[in-house]
Amino acid sequence: SAMTMSVNPVAINRTPPPSSGTRLIVAGSILILVQISIIFAGWGRFHSALWQTDQISDTSGLVHRLDNFVPTNTRKKVPRRRQDPADGTFNGYPIWYNDGSTPQHSSVNCLGENYMDNAWIHRSCQFRNLCFNISAQEWVLYQSKEEQELERLTASQGYHDVSTSMNTSVSIGGVNTKWTWSRGVPRMEWFPQVVVGDLEEPHYELDASVIWLPFHSLAGFNPGHLIWDDFLPIYTLASIFFEDVDSYQLLVTRYILPGPERLWASCDVRDEQADLCKLMFSKFLPLLGLQYDHGFSTNQEVITSFNDNNKQKGRDLVCSRNGAAGIGMLTDHGYKLHGWEKADYERMHNQGRGRNFWEFRKFMMANVGFTQDEVVGPPYKLTISESSSKSYKRKFSFEKQTAAIKAAFGDMVEIEKVRLKDLTTEQQVRLLAQSTFFVTACGGGAVSSIFLPRDATVLLYFPKEGGIENNRETGLPARLDWDLFNNLGYLKPHWLPTESMDDEKDIEILVRLMKHELDLLSHRLDV
Secondary structure, rough: OOOOOOOOOOOOOOOOOOOOOOOOOOOOEEEEOOOOOOOOOOHHHHHHHOOOOOOOOOOOHHHHHOOOOOOOOOOOOOOOOOOOOOOOOEEEEEEEEEEEOOOOOOOEEEEOOOOOOOOOHHHHEEEEEEEEEEEOOOEEEOOHHHHHHHHHHHHHHHHOOOOOOOOOOOOOOOOOHHHHHHHHHHHHHEEOOEEOOOOOOEEEEEEEOEEEEEEEEOOOOOOHHHHHHHHHHHHHHHHHHHHOHHHHHHEEEEEEOOOOOOOOOOOOOOHHHHHHHHHHHHHHHHHOEOOOOOEEEEEEOOEEEEEOOOOOOOOOEEEEEEEEEEOOOOOOOOOOOOOHHHHHHHOOOOOOOHHHHHHHHHHHHHHHHOOOOOOOOOEEEEEEEEEOOOOHHHOOOOOOHHHHHHHHHHHHHEEEEOOOOOOOOHHHHHHHOOOOEEEOOOOHHHHHHHHHHHOOEEEEOOOOOOOOOOOOOOOOOOOOOHHHHHOOEEEEEEEOOOOOOOOOOHHHHHHHHHHHHHHHHHHHOOO
């Protein structure tokens, strides 16, 4: 989108990232949305297995529920650094008027360069003085003439790679390989518009405690994708560039791609999908310390208010001292899928990220006002997640397992069976953080296991013949999200097949596993 600026800057002559694309026309997917099914022959199994929404108990009356949604009041408070009265608000955050009399310019610092054509997928960039043009619905950087000259000089010499160059790009969102590398994925390539010259016009400024984080949601209507492909990368991005993220306020803005074409299975593929994403974000945003319309919105629906009618100029431009973007490879799956295909197991994406996951967990829990890092007991709490998936291959009541555990452990283990989709975010956090064992089917419904305390055990039931490739069943195991669970570090994951889960021997294995884990807990050394 072209920027309309009140100054007369000279736009840099650089090759912009692709701004248009075509929708991937999928031959046959079943999109289960709000009381509708749109049928495309051949994709049904894949879509129903991968993209279901398992954290909303009832999608009927969706728009009514959106209009009557009551946000949480447990959002963590971060002291602002500027104490003088604000001149307005932007998405609920205070802003102050700047008359532009003191020139300012922007700067960037980018990491992740691999010197290949796909380097933009790997890059993450930190911004200083990142501005947003409300009318154009896009972000802007102001490049000093000195930096422009340096960029021109290094480009003319060749092989001078400068990490602070603005002639670059990032992936605004996580990558879904089902979008195809030829058309869909390249639409993620993005960078703020760069204008040459200092910012010398009136504008409004956010507090220095704010980090502005634009992103494109991979599939925010699904809780697993929301937490692990949106929230985890957003937190990781902020923690890369800013020490002690807890001391900042996150300003998170979901980016809607320009143009009429939308990416398959994304939030904006159709209006009903966007409503479903809004409902899911509203439920889980407290984990980032945010509420819908308070610290969060899309770039097309920001909310502003101004206190002084005499300061009319500058109302189209809001700037943040801190910003960052580029989450392409910061998701939990990277280039691959979550465990449907054989190729998903050939390489690992999350090795060594255990500490990152633990800090992410603590960050989310602090935002909803609860802390529980260690297992407590006896009695030890066992939480069983019933019907955590709409897929018949992963939808269970665990009746035989519950009976066997009661018979084996008595009062030593306190059992609580729940449907997590019926609980608020805060209730899920509190329940799982107090649990020693968690029994669930793998998939998006297992996302709440991230709140389990250190040394807890998660027992994941997976279909050993649930693999799907090229829209066909392969008969291979589908250990969904194996790469994440097997690298969480603070948990002990065990994978159990669904096909034989009610057999006598499998029940015995479950009970023996729990006895083994309780024995390990009894011999823990507190360090």
